Amino acid sequence: VDHNATPTAEHEPRWLDDAELDAWIPFSAMLMALPSALDTQLKRDADLSLFGYMAMAGLSEAPGRRLAMSELAVLANGSPSRLSHAVSSLERRGWVRRSPCPSNARITYATLTDAGYEKILATAPAHVETVRRLVLDSITPHQLHTLGALSEQILATLGHPGAALWPRKRAE
Amino acid sequence: VDHNATPTAEHEPRWLDDAELDAWIPFSAMLMALPSALDTQLKRDADLSLFGYMAMAGLSEAPGRRLAMSELAVLANGSPSRLSHAVSSLERRGWVRRSPCPSNARITYATLTDAGYEKILATAPAHVETVRRLVLDSITPHQLHTLGALSEQILATLGHPGAALWPRKRAE
């Protein structure tokens, strides 16, 4: 209802207190540093962005190694536009192929090629080791569980759509 | 010592087990989604990137609102190159000014201008509210403390340099 608003229409915000700052500062630092550390490893060892990796990993576990672009975008935690650009790059390099859906022409499928599957198989081990080294080895299993639960709480308020995916141990 | 290595020189990696996956998947999803949510708010409301905001916020609390580029880069969690590009953009818009250090010509100072200080004052409230809404309101104070402690553990193994900063409540 905004009676007596200040000239700039801002109410005094609820600033963070000292305890909140003590937690938020390291948390936000980790938020900036960790994704870029994962990205760096993938770029260096596999010439792949973290987002491109997640998209390909998502396809590798989908039935027929194929998903609609819109589904894949949710799975990889990105916008349709971002995914479209990323898939174009992967397609140029022969790892993904686009094809129309026969029953619904609005839908475009992205399919992982054989070369793409080989690429993910070759890339996953070093990436998983990096995740272990940078995160899992730093904390106990119980702490990891806590971290997962907290993340789910936060994701819920972000209005997060679906769960992501991850390269599980594969049958040989 | 790598005897009997496979042709590709890869040892079978320690894949994530189910419990690890259950935690890692939401955690990594949050890792991707949260920074971009913060970025979106700042871009929309203040035409400022999260990184640019952190740099300006860092300067706003420094003595004389001035820091060496190298110090600011650490504070804002970015590379020297990234900071240099970002400061160029902030400089073009009149919020930051560069100046040489008189006593050591290798060092460049970045100083927040008066306009830049006004900009941060105007921008901080909505950003802090967003942080509250997206993160702090989702979890209890105790959980927040836990999250901060876990983040510090993880940052330590990342070889993280210094702590970041945050806009504390200001004297009027």
Add this chain to the structure above:
DNA sequence: CAAGATTGAGAACTCAATCTTC
């Protein structure tokens, strides 16, 4: 030569606009 900082090229991301199909 190492530290501090910048630059330019190339790649990636965002946003708004667009196109097609249901």
Add this chain to the structure above:
DNA sequence: GAAGATTGAGTTCTCAATCTTG
């Protein structure tokens, strides 16, 4: 008209190369 997807313009980020000073 809305869903699914793409495009292009503009901006930002990364990486390697460079320049200057201690």
